[in-house]
Amino acid sequence: MEEPVTIQSLPYEVVERILSQRCVGVEDVVSCCITSKYMNGVCRRNSLWKTKFIQDYPYTFEYCESMFKEKKAWRANYISLYKCKRKLVQSVLALSRTFVWSMYHDYEWPDIPRRALALYQNLLDVEFADIGGDGRYFILDECRNIINASPQNMELTLKYYAEKLHRHMYDDLVIVDKWMVYLTQPIEDYKYSYEDGIFWVALALRPLPKKWEASTVKFILCQYVNETLIYIKENYPNNPVCFKKIQSNPPWHFVSEWNGEHCREILQAAHDILRHKLGFVVNNSLCESESDHYCIDHVLRHKKGSSKLLLLIELCIGNRLGVYAEVHQNVTDHVLATWKVYYHGQDGSQGYLDSCQQCNKDLSVVSTIVENWEDGETETVDAMEMCRAILRQVVFLTECWLKGERWEAGEPVLYDLYNRETYKQPIRLLFSAWQHVEHWKMSQLYHYMNQLSRISENPRRQGKLLHLNILLRVNSKLTLRKLISFRRTHGHPPKTLNDLMRMLISVDKRARTRVTELKGLLSSSQTNYASLNPLANVPWPHGWPGGEMVQKRRVDRKSLQVQFAVGEVLEQRGGDLCVVYDWDSICVESDDTLILMGETGLSYGTDQPFYRVLTDGGSCRYLAQENLRHARHPCHIRNPLIGRYFTAFIHPFYLPNPQKAYEYPEDANIREQNALNLKLKFATSQ
16 A cells, blocks of 8 residues: 655755745744744755845845855844844834824924934944844845835835935935945946836845845846847747847947947837837836836836837847947937937947837927937936936925925925025924825925935035925025035025024924934833833823923814714715825914915805825815715725824724824724714615
8 A cells, every 4th residue: 555645755955945925924934844844844944045035134144145255044143133023023113102293293204214214223232243134134124024025905004104214214225335335347348238227226226125136137138139039930930140149148248249220129128128119118207107107117117118118128139239329318408308228239230210100290390309319419428427317307296296285384495505585485494284285295305315415426416305305394504504515615695594593493302302312222221111112101201391391172162063083984075085194173274375275265264173184196175065975985095194093993983193193082982983984874875
């Protein structure tokens, strides 16, 4: 009789391959470890734990591999990191308690100061001393794990502050290092290495939740190279590239392998494959996908991106097939002037890649203007200038995106440092509450401009960064002194210097209080970290300057008219969803704000409850009660500030985080009662 086939009959390598899959979590591996002696032997293999270490802590692994060449016990190292998770989670939640936002205290924390995030640099260095690692890389990896943790509608406050810390660490550890590695190459290697340049642009524009890997982009480019090669064999069978063996990771070619006619055919084939067979389209607007269409990984996946980037992808495909080409720009400054590829043949012939007939039909106006490129004045654009051009375009479109929206209670949004009218604006508009609620939009611009400043020093740009520091209140007296010095250097001394000084002295005093408190919490030597947990039974806001937080209660006649509670998902006039994060029993904003909000012609005037809401489109509004109603199909709201006030979405409402729940102690009963009434109402109607 044959013996039954069991899992024990499988080689260790087969079971290890199964457990090494990303969908198998560490908890599952531990559970398998205690099932049998055989599984225990598999689950203790060092190679398995090395794979899990790479999956969960890629940057920490990369650091350990580069610093320590000896063989490491990956299981013991993973356990050491896992023990640090609790401390990090509670430390991230400490940001919510320390930098709590209140409607009654000057709207003081639209964003977390960088000097507060810098306190996390050495948070776990003691724990990492034994394994020879760096706590900063663990924080970066673990914040990424928190952001990607499922379900997406839970632990929203933790994910919100983990994203803040992740962005700070990502910029400090990844972007700076990768950029310096790129610049340390010989100038001949990176000057026309467009592929390396657009890899860095993708890395710099946004901190990715998942580890960005150039290998994925290279794999997709290799696929497109193979498709281009098939196309060439069908349409240009005499082209010598048909007999070329393509390398998976070839070096950048600075000399073409073919004559000019063959180079033109190869580049034309790459254009036809991308634009006409695969359907890549141009998208030069930030309104739809923000900066994503300037990131090569996103463009290759969604087949939509900037015209500059699509041209560079064609050039990278051609270079992998042995064509050396440059990017030229028409310097006539015409609004429709574009970029073109200029190839160099091995036989000395050279020229521009002509637009195909199909593109001429779609863009007849553009083709008419640029058809005489050879006669016009052009300039060669190297990889560095292409990086600058892409980042400048992102900054420009982001400014247009900000100015295009109606900004509540504060215009202009961005200040021209060379315009005298700037200083005639009331200085307190710089600190408008509505600008602070939507600070994430200016924070994006600040991030883009900071990346651009790395590769192109510009005094005007430096001044804008200082102004954005003031607007975001990521500032100090040092920031103010720099801004004053900058204005005086350019002959525009501020007329409202005294007002700025008074306001920033107050902000700086409160900033020192908060940072000092956070530093004390993080450096605490207590074995349990209950003091870091906002759920712990401790008085908060701890050490609030100027008194305790004011709680909003439903005790007077006006408050009893407030129908909705904090956390309820509502429908605006027009059907768009939003969630309430604050309410007033009567309108407390100016008439100008109501006009900007479109709240005019109200049946009950301003003597009715008003609500501050986060909309599904990412903005914030101040709406009258008569223009709101309960949502029939409430769902998760897509707003980057949702985690600042709420901790989870439990259908049909959001649960406020401890800080917001303290501010509105009586809204929990109203929220639950309304949810029950709506459930009965909709069930009856159906």
